[in-house]
Amino acid sequence: xxxxxxxxxxxxxxxxxxxxxxxxxxxxxxxxxxxxxxxxxxxxxxxxxxxxxxxxxxxxxxxxxxxxxxxxxxxxxxxxxxxxxxxxxx
Amino acid sequence: xxxxxxxxxxxxxxxxxxxxxxxxxxxxxxxxxxxxxxxxxxxxxxxxxxxxxxxxxxxxxxxxxxxxxxxxxxxxxxxxxxxxxxxxxxxxxxxxxxxxxxxxxxxxxxxxxxxxxxxxxxxxxxxxxxxxxxxxxxxxxxxxxxxxxxxxxxxxxxxxxxxxxxxxxxxxxxxxxxxxxxxxxxxxxxxxxxxxxxxxxxxxxxxxxxxxxxxxxxxxxxxxxxxxxxxxxxxxxxxxxxxxxxxxxxxxxxxxxxxxxxxxxxxxxxxxxxxxxxxxxxxxxxxxxxxxxxxxxxxxxxxxxxxxxxxxxxxxxxxxxxxxxxxxxxxxxxxxxxxxxxxxxxxxxxxxxxxxxxxxxxxxxxxxxxxxxxxxxxxxxxxxxxxxxxxxxxxxxxxxxxxxxxxxxxxxxxxxxxx
Numbered sequence: 240x241x242x243x244x245x246x247x248x249x250x251x252x253x254x255x256x257x258x259x260x261x262x263x264x265x266x267x268x269x270x271x272x273x274x275x276x277x278x279x280x281x282x283x284x285x286x287x288x289x290x291x292x293x294x295x296x297x298x299x300x301x302x303x304x305x306x307x308x309x310x311x312x313x314x315x316x317x318x319x320x321x322x323x324x325x326x327x328x329x
Numbered sequence: 330x331x332x333x334x335x336x337x338x339x340x341x342x343x344x345x346x347x348x349x350x351x352x353x354x355x356x357x358x359x360x361x362x363x364x365x366x367x368x369x370x371x372x373x374x375x376x377x378x379x380x381x382x383x384x385x386x387x388x389x390x391x392x393x394x395x396x397x398x399x400x401x402x403x404x405x406x407x408x409x410x411x412x413x414x415x416x417x418x419x420x421x422x423x424x425x426x427x428x429x430x431x432x433x434x435x436x437x438x439x440x441x442x443x444x445x446x447x448x449x450x451x452x453x454x455x456x457x458x459x460x461x462x463x464x465x466x467x468x469x470x471x472x473x474x475x476x477x478x479x480x481x482x483x484x485x486x487x488x489x490x491x492x493x494x495x496x497x498x499x500x501x502x503x504x505x506x507x508x509x510x511x512x513x514x515x516x517x518x519x520x521x522x523x524x525x526x527x528x529x530x531x532x533x534x535x536x537x538x539x540x541x542x543x544x545x546x547x548x549x550x551x552x553x554x555x556x557x558x559x560x561x562x563x564x565x566x567x568x569x570x571x572x573x574x575x576x577x578x579x580x581x582x583x584x585x586x587x588x589x590x591x592x593x594x595x596x597x598x599x600x601x602x603x604x605x606x607x608x609x610x611x612x613x614x615x616x617x618x619x620x621x622x623x624x625x626x627x628x629x630x631x632x633x634x635x636x637x638x639x640x641x642x643x644x645x646x647x648x649x650x651x652x653x654x655x656x657x658x659x660x661x662x663x664x665x666x667x668x669x670x671x672x673x674x675x676x677x678x679x680x681x682x683x684x685x686x687x688x689x690x691x692x693x694x695x696x697x698x699x700x701x702x703x704x705x706x707x708x709x710x711x712x713x714x715x716x717x718x719x720x721x722x723x724x725x726x727x728x729x730x731x732x733x734x735x736x737x738x739x740x741x742x743x744x745x746x747x748x
Contacts, residue, residue, distance in 0.1 A: 292356055303619075305616075305712075306616060306619050325357070325516045325632075326358070326534070327460070327517070328530050328633075329566020329567065
């Protein structure tokens with residue numbers, strides 16, 4: 240099982256959980272899996288075209304999925320996935 | 330009546346109370362401070378500002394803090410230096426350098442930090458923190474001392490030695506991270522989500538960013554209450570760049586000047602130039618850079634939070650975003666030092682090299698009143714000029730040794746002239 244760290248802004252959608260355990264495979268599959276149980280997550284993480292929002296970073300093992308094939312990025316069984324607001328730094 | 334209306338989402342317009350939050354709960358868009366300009370217009374004046382402290386606090390009416398600011402720390406109101414020799418060297422007749430390398434910790438970062446630390450205390454935080462490319466760490470560490478807050482500063486482990494020393498000396502908890510700035514920035518965002526800390530460029534970023542507006546305010550006042558025609562600003566996250574543009578606009582909004590049409594141009598390093606690349610390609614959104622490779626480590630942000638907003642500012646104001654190589658950057662550092670007596674860090678070299686490029690290709694008109702923002706001190710990044718500057722002569726402590734060496738040098742100059 241992979242772990243998904245949920246940012247505070249989304250915790251109201253997942254019963255306040257900080258981390259979720261998922262079976263996964265790819266980021267797309269993980270988001271589908273979470274959204275099936277906690278509807279609304281996909282809407283917040285993806286833009287109107289279904290692509291990752293420019294305002295949210297998604298990371299597998301600390302690596303930005305934009306360098307790993309986007310939503311098709313593979314998520315190994317023991318991986319940690321982070322969802323992080325992008326408006327930071329500088 | 331408060332001058333601050335709240336925090337407003339830059340994307341969807343949702344309004345929030347002024348707490349330690351930085352993104353919209355609905356769309357993850359960045360939050361920014363919404364000021365009550367009608368109120369500010371009724372209380373602000375040139376005379377009031379001119380009689381204010383000799384620091385950025387003279388513009389407190391336009392800053393999102395209510396009270397408790399520390400007027401003993403002289404942040405800001407740095408020299409706007411007329412730069413005729415640099416201008417002559419690159420073909421500009423009305424050039425000024427805003428020398429922001431002389432702030433308390435020797436970079437512009439003391440400005441946003443002054444606002445962030447004041448707001449952090451107003452909000453009741455006791456720990457002050459940041460994700461830094463180098464300069465911010467020392468600004469946060471020093472501000473934390475006077476504010477009596479514990480500080481945590483996170484830096485890439487490969488930053489220049491001077492930046493480590495300059496942050497560590499204040500007694501901060503200094504955490505060197507083996508990774509790029511973007512990686513540690515993501516890490517800090519996750520830490521900020523778990524700890525009740527004021528991370529100045531994360532959860533108190535909306536207030537922090539406002540501090541950079543003062544670079545525009547000062548420029549207007551120091552030019553005699555007029556806006557320049559063109560400015561060149563370095564771009565790392567794009568917060569400085571977009572806030573300088575906003576600062577010029579606010580001067581008009583609150584009635585301090587009648588109008589402005591400043592062309593806001595941006596400077597990036599070629600080895601980490603995602604915004605310049607998108608500008609050149611005509612794109613609205615940048616592609617992140619995974620592994621920045623540049624001598625200008627303070628600009629090494631591959632995933633700039635305000636990158637897309639910077640593109641919008643450049644196009645709206647008629648500016649240009651350009652990038653320069655490391656070799657051009659080093660030449661920029663040396664040119665500014667040799668013409669105007671200012672030793673800037675590598676990021677300043679990027680700015681001067683970009684200024685030179687834009688003057689050469691006509692993007693900046695030779696008569697435009699132009700201001701280049703030099704945002705950090707050269708003593709922080711001495712590595713950048715290693716091997717490019719050296720001792721002229723080494724002699725024995727005798728007049729004869731000196732005269733011989735001087736003669737040798739003069740002969741060498743003549744020989745070079747003859748070639």
